[in-house]
Amino acid sequence: MAVFNHYVLAVWIGNFDGKPNPAFVGRAAAAPLLFQIIDSLRASWPERIEPHLPPPGANLKRVEFCAVSGDLPEIHCTHRVEGWFIPGISPIKTCDVHQEVLVDVATGLRVPIDDGTRQLRREVYEFWPSDLLRLFERAGVPRRPPPPFLPGTESELTARIGNPPRIISPTGEHETLFASSNAIPLRAKTDADVREVYWFADKTFIGKSNVTEMLTWKSTPGDYQLTALDDHGRSTSCSVTVR
Known part of the structure; x- marks a missing residue:
């Protein structure tokens, strides 16, 4: 949620049925879209923009942010905006986009x-990340x-460059799953340069999936080390128990 000029703007991202999705973190998913909407609205407004100033003595500092990610800028962030920072409360994260x-x-x-x-x-x-790229694509933001x-x-x-995949389904480092007629969904969040993810249960190959797709796993009961390997050789694992 943002307050700018005389307006309040709220952006919420979740499932199409109106339910929240733990895979979508507000700062990473909704915030970039919020800033883009604000910039688009300001560019189309004929009215003069008047800054909203905080009261005297407020614990606020004016700092630069990356206009794309909303994080603190690094050397490659060429588009920057100024905003308010709350020392000791606001997250200190440098842009890695x-x-x-x-x-x-x-x-x-x-x-x-x-x-x-x-x-x-x-x-x-x-x-x-691949999940945010899917959101941008749906929103028509290339x-x-x-x-x-x-x-x-x-x-x-x-394999030395970038981040390994992060398994988001199943969730947690160790999760108990229940095998049924429906297969277990597998999905990983990857870097933008990844096209495919390869899945393994222990040393058994399950299958491969495009980063925008979910792979289904029909497993028998047992304890498994589930591994997601991207097409650049980066991998991550988690332990699951299927009952």
Whole structure:
């Protein structure tokens, strides 16, 4: 929720049936959309914008924020806005959405390191988690995803860059699930440069899924180490018990 000028704007993101979804965190999902709506409204208003000032002595400081993520800016955040910060209360998080990558000039594809064999240029792209990219797509707000790596790039090199997947279904580090006629849904949140996720129960391959899709797992009762491996070699695991 935001108060700006003479208006109050609230943005809520959840399921289409009106129920909340624990996979959507307000600061990461609703906040970027809220700031974009505010910027769009201000750009279309003919009225003069008057700043809303806090009362004297309030525990507030005026600081710069990344206009895209709403976090504190880092060197690659070129679009910035000023806002109010509450010392000791407001979260201190530096923007990790904007990241610089190496791009091969000849192909326009990404490379993990500069080994001196190609002409490269440095470009900044937005690295949104896969669940937020789905929300932006539904809202009709296009983002600029990073290009894929050059074919043949070693997975050992790509695995060192970025974040591993985060399993969001099932939830929790250890969860007890109940096998039924309906299969168990598997979903992971990934970096923006990931296209596919490979799933394993212990050492048994379950299947692969696109980052925008959910994979179903028909499991027999037992204890399993569930692993999500992205197409860059980054992985994460959690323990599940199926009864």
